[in-house]
Amino acid sequence: MPISHDHKTANALEIQGVGRRFGGFWAVKDVSLSVRPGERRAVLGPNGAGKTTLFNVLTGDLVASAGTIRMDGADVTQTPMHKRIKGGLRRTYQHAHLFDGLTIRETLFLAVSGVAGGWQRFLPLKPNDDAIGKAENLAGMAGLSSDLDREVANLSHGQRRQLEIGMALAETPKMLLLDEPAAGLSPSERPRLAELLLSLPKDITIVLIEHDMDIALRTSDSVSVLHNGRLLAEGSPENIMSNEAVHNVYMGGAHGH
Amino acid sequence: MKSALFILPFALVPFFANDFWLVQIFGRALILGVIALSLTFLAAYLGVVSFAQATMAGVSGYTVAYFGPNSVDVGRELPFYVVLPLAIIMATLSGVIIGLIARRSQGIYAIMITLAVGVAFFYFTRQNYTYFNGWTGFSGIRAPEIAGTNLRDPLPFYLLIISVAMLCLMLVNGFIKSPLGLTIQAVRDAPKRVLAIGIPTTPVIVSAYAIAGFIAGSGGILNVWYQERISSFSVGLGPIVDILVIAVIGGLKHPIGAFIGALAFVLLDTFAVDFIDRERFNTLIGLVLLAIIMGAPDGLHGLAKSWLARFKKRVAENQV
Ligand SMILES: Nc1ncnc2c1ncn2[C@@H]1O[C@H](COP(=O)(O)OP(=O)(O)OP(=O)(O)O)[C@@H](O)[C@H]1O
Numbered sequence: 001m002p003i004s005h006d007h008k009t010a011n012a013l014e015i016q017g018v019g020r021r022f023g024g025f026w027a028v029k030d031v032s033l034s035v036r037p038g039e040r041r042a043v044l045g046p047n048g049a050g051k052t053t054l055f056n057v058l059t060g061d062l063v064a065s066a067g068t069i070r071m072d073g074a075d076v077t078q079t080p081m082h083k084r085i086k087g088g089l090r091r092t093y094q095h096a097h098l099f100d101g102l103t104i105r106e107t108l109f110l111a112v113s114g115v116a117g118g119w120q121r122f123l124p125l126k127p128n129d130d131a132i133g134k135a136e137n138l139a140g141m142a143g144l145s146s147d148l149d150r151e152v153a154n155l156s157h158g159q160r161r162q163l164e165i166g167m168a169l170a171e172t173p174k175m176l177l178l179d180e181p182a183a184g185l186s187p188s189e190r191p192r193l194a195e196l197l198l199s200l201p202k203d204i205t206i207v208l209i210e211h212d213m214d215i216a217l218r219t220s221d222s223v224s225v226l227h228n229g230r231l232l233a234e235g236s237p238e239n240i241m242s243n244e245a246v247h248n249v250y251m252g253g254a255h256g257h
Numbered sequence: 258m259k260s261a262l263f264i265l266p267f268a269l270v271p272f273f274a275n276d277f278w279l280v281q282i283f284g285r286a287l288i289l290g291v292i293a294l295s296l297t298f299l300a301a302y303l304g305v306v307s308f309a310q311a312t313m314a315g316v317s318g319y320t321v322a323y324f325g326p327n328s329v330d331v332g333r334e335l336p337f338y339v340v341l342p343l344a345i346i347m348a349t350l351s352g353v354i355i356g357l358i359a360r361r362s363q364g365i366y367a368i369m370i371t372l373a374v375g376v377a378f379f380y381f382t383r384q385n386y387t388y389f390n391g392w393t394g395f396s397g398i399r400a401p402e403i404a405g406t407n408l409r410d411p412l413p414f415y416l417l418i419i420s421v422a423m424l425c426l427m428l429v430n431g432f433i434k435s436p437l438g439l440t441i442q443a444v445r446d447a448p449k450r451v452l453a454i455g456i457p458t459t460p461v462i463v464s465a466y467a468i469a470g471f472i473a474g475s476g477g478i479l480n481v482w483y484q485e486r487i488s489s490f491s492v493g494l495g496p497i498v499d500i501l502v503i504a505v506i507g508g509l510k511h512p513i514g515a516f517i518g519a520l521a522f523v524l525l526d527t528f529a530v531d532f533i534d535r536e537r538f539n540t541l542i543g544l545v546l547l548a549i550i551m552g553a554p555d556g557l558h559g560l561a562k563s564w565l566a567r568f569k570k571r572v573a574e575n576q577v
């Protein structure tokens with residue numbers, strides 16, 4: 001794809017006036033933000049603030065009702081989701097929906113060959129296939145090595161979340177959108193997740209929705225706060241923690257943390 | 258691969274069965290089983306119930322009729338080694354077209370849209386005389402003689418049928434573990450998620466229908482040789498529903514369900530007339546279908562599987 005811009009100066013993500021409407025209701029309204037390459041950005045906000053909807057628009061799960069989305073300088077507002085993924089974008093879902101009839105190995109294999117190509121082959125796989133090796137590595141990163149042949153339908157909630165992350169890490173993404181990856185994890189699993197996030201290559205841009213403040217603030221260098229679909233505040237974790245408007249929103253009882 | 262072994266007992270049939278049982282019962286069951294396998298394949302792995310199997314089988318059947326020996330003066334004869342690949346290609350293409358039409362539909366909508374395609378094809382064959390010879394269709398269609406073996410003779414024909422059935426089952430069993438086969442199952446489980454790993458869903462769905470067309474087309478060639486004729490009635494509502502009934506009775510969850518259902522269907526179809534008159538057959542089949550849907554939603558295959566599991570459990574308990 002010939003892209004006529006300078007990679008050095010382009011933001012990893014640059015959105016302007018982005019909105020998404022359901023009927024007459026704007027779940028996300030007039031949001032503009034930019035994320036530098038390699039930046040770790042947390043997105044906070046009470047339930048129903050529009051965080052997941054914003055992700056859906058960024059990935060192409062939903063089309064934007066307004067605004068423009070640029071990734072690495074290229075306008076992707078109208079680009080179909082699978083092409084954005086091929087371009088280096090990955091995401092996890094808040095509510096894991098996975099391929100229940102496949103095994104962990106098969107799922108991760110598809111995640112690799114979806115991006116790297118090769119899913120179109122119709123001859124049975126050889127066990128020494130390149131993509132299978134990569135899938136097994138991903139399983140290792142996600143802590144699923146011992147269950148490679150387990151059917152996804154039989155996984156525990158925590159394992160499903162881990163698999164979501166393993167899938168999103170296939171073929172080293174440029175930008176990773178994580179939607180509450182710690183939700184439903186046990187207190188003992190949470191630090192492992194934080195470790196994993198911190199251990200990812202520094203040039204991966206990460207946008208993280210997370211209600212667990214500890215994880216969110218430990219792994220991020222900047223924070224955006226959404227409220228009622230709009231951007232309420234933006235800044236360093238310290239700034240946000242002492243921001244009065246943010247406190248009001250969170251103390252308003254909309255959220256339990 | 259294991260389930261292809263299910264077909265093996267059918268290979269023993271020639272040792273004890275007469276020509277009637279060989280061709281009219283077991284041969285016919287395997288032919289209908291191949292066509293129903295096309296439906297079961299889509300249902301089990303793409304999660305879509307399609308009504309267009311008789312149509313895709315009809316496309317290859319008509320190709321064989323038009324380009325092969327027939328007793329109506331329509332078409333032009335080509336050598337069988339050209340006709341057979343052509344018939345398979347046409348059926349596969351019909352699968353591609355149906356897949357493109359139905360690619361966004363699931364559940365009841367997929368049923369409606371594939372049914373609409375089937376009915377449209379039925380009316381088209383009735384009205385078109387140039388290629389389909391209208392409602393009379395083609396008769397006198399004969400299987401070829403290959404290397405001195407006449408495929409019209411019961412034993413060679415049966416051996417061909419059983420080979421095709423076996424190959425189709427092996428094709429399905431091998432294919433579903435291939436990257437594309439896995440992708441098809443991924444689309445069944447979570448189509449949006451497939452996009453989110455970088456794979457466009459349309460080519461995946463269309464290729465599943467293409468394989469269904471390939472399988473139904475293989476069965477369609479055997480069927481037209483078995484029937485020795487083809488007309489719009491061969492692609493009408495009757496055969497469309499028969500294939501669905503076979504697949505549901507056998508069980509939509511596993512490829513061998515198609516063959517189990519086909520054997521049950523052919524036995525009923527052949528011998529029920531000894532007990533009830535012809536007109537009541539549909540009532541009987543309807544009751545059988547109802548009993549299966551209510552009592553064993555996974556069909557005879559599911560029923561057999563749960564019996565086997567229970568039996569194994571009991572044996573294990575007795576050993577303790
Ligand atoms: N597909 C949809 N159709 C209609 N309304 C929707 C849809 N998706 C989200 N909404 C609404 O948009 C608003 C924002 O939802 P969203 O899921 O983006 O919030 P969130 O910030 O992710 O919340 P949470 O913290 O609970 O995950 C909510 O009021 C929700 O009901």
Ligand SMILES: [Mg+2]
Nearest residue numbers: 051052053094
């Ligand atoms: Mg959410």
